[in-house]
Amino acid sequence: MFSSAMHLQEEWAMVKDYTLNSTKSYHIGGLKSLGWELTICNALQQEGTPLRKLLTCNESFGRLLYGCLCTFLPLWNVTHVLEVGGGYGYLMKDFLEKDSSLKACMLDISPFLLNKQRETLKGFSVEYREGDFLEVLPSDLSAFDLVIMNENLGDFPSLINIRTEVFDSKNANNDPVLKWVQGIFEKYGLERPEGKVFNLNMGAIEALEKLCCAKVPYIYIGEHSCEASVSGEMSWLFQIKSTGNPERITLAGHDEYTIKFSYLQKIASFHGYESIRGPFADFIPLTLTDEARFALMYGGHYSDEAEVMSQFVEDLYKYEYLILKEKEEPI
Numbered sequence: 001m002f003s004s005a006m007h008l009q010e011e012w013a014m015v016k017d018y019t020l021n022s023t024k025s026y027h028i029g030g031l032k033s034l035g036w037e038l039t040i041c042n043a044l045q046q047e048g049t050p051l052r053k054l055l056t057c058n059e060s061f062g063r064l065l066y067g068c069l070c071t072f073l074p075l076w077n078v079t080h081v082l083e084v085g086g087g088y089g090y091l092m093k094d095f096l097e098k099d100s101s102l103k104a105c106m107l108d109i110s111p112f113l114l115n116k117q118r119e120t121l122k123g124f125s126v127e128y129r130e131g132d133f134l135e136v137l138p139s140d141l142s143a144f145d146l147v148i149m150n151e152n153l154g155d156f157p158s159l160i161n162i163r164t165e166v167f168d169s170k171n172a173n174n175d176p177v178l179k180w181v182q183g184i185f186e187k188y189g190l191e192r193p194e195g196k197v198f199n200l201n202m203g204a205i206e207a208l209e210k211l212c213c214a215k216v217p218y219i220y221i222g223e224h225s226c227e228a229s230v231s232g233e234m235s236w237l238f239q240i241k242s243t244g245n246p247e248r249i250t251l252a253g254h255d256e257y258t259i260k261f262s263y264l265q266k267i268a269s270f271h272g273y274e275s276i277r278g279p280f281a282d283f284i285p286l287t288l289t290d291e292a293r294f295a296l297m298y299g300g301h302y303s304d305e306a307e308v309m310s311q312f313v314e315d316l317y318k319y320e321y322l323i324l325k326e327k328e329e330p331i
């Protein structure tokens with residue numbers, strides 16, 4: 001009995017060497033600026049910048065996204081909008097300027113950013129909620145017609161270095177986290193990762209399950225993808241290496257992980273949602289100047305401005321969006 005307990009313990013140690021990446025304490029106490037992790041929304045906020053000049057139209061991120069959502073969703077049916085992790089509040093300001101009848105709610109884990117949102121959205125009637133989205137009850141979400149989550153799922157907890165043995169080791173059942181991992185792959189029929197270890201966007205999956213269970217009719221998600229690719233004319237200028245495994249991005253005070261969109265798509269489909277997926281470049285159309293082409297071909301290594309330009313264009317392909325729409329029940 002003793003030896004079998006030892007054996008179990010050894011196996012337990014063998015499987016339990018994953019870690020959990022969390023950004024919670026950073027977002028609650030440490031974050032004092034988003035400047036270190038310039039989001040695409042923030043990068044396009046100011047008019048007249050070299051990045052804005054790369055676009056076919058002189059528009060901000062929120063206005064371009066609103067236009068994109070209009071083509072896929074009946075936004076005239078949307079009244080109650082929740083934005084989770086709204087950063088400086090620019091996206092919601094654009095939405096409210098487009099449609100002043102919207103009833104907006106901003107939910108954020110960061111008290112600092114919630115205050116920034118209050119400043120940006122001054123003059124609009126907006127509700128503010130401070131908290132971790134993962135602690136929100138699905139019943140508190142059922143009143144919303146549309147939920148927006150832009151560039152924040154990578155901040156949600158991720159499991160790092162899970163051994164692929166988890167799929168055949170009976171011992172995984174002893175660990176509630178690994179049990180959860182097994183359950184998710186089984187329930188949704190997710191393709192099993194290859195190799196010895198993999199990372200999993202646990203928080204992103206839990207967040208999506210919550211939205212689907214609350215039956216939110218329309219959901220928008222945008223984030224850095226681990227499955228991004230470049231096609232068409234752009235592929236002559238640069239390539240993106242995607243491993244398909246959520247990758248670490250080290251930022252000021254915290255690490256975040258890229259998102260495996262194919263899993264989110266499959267989970268949403270299981271819950272009865274249709275999806276539209278693509279790179280941000282689909283709704284942020286570029287007009288490439290000779291200068292920008294040159295910057296992309298040479299990776300922008302020769303000047304700061306060229307580097308910013310090539311990084312921005314590449315990001316429009318590295319970031320993906322997923323628009324989810326609840327399928328109508330047959331009558």
Ligand SMILES: C[S@@+](CC[C@H](N)C(=O)[O-])C[C@H]1O[C@@H](n2cnc3c(N)ncnc32)[C@H](O)[C@@H]1O
Nearest residue numbers: 039041085086087108109110132133150151152
């Ligand atoms: C990288 S910023 C993106 C801000 C904005 N959406 C944009 O695109 O510029 C991530 C945002 O998500 C928020 N956030 C991170 N984890 C969260 C959580 N668990 N619950 C709610 N908000 C969270 C952060 O405080 C921040 O507002």
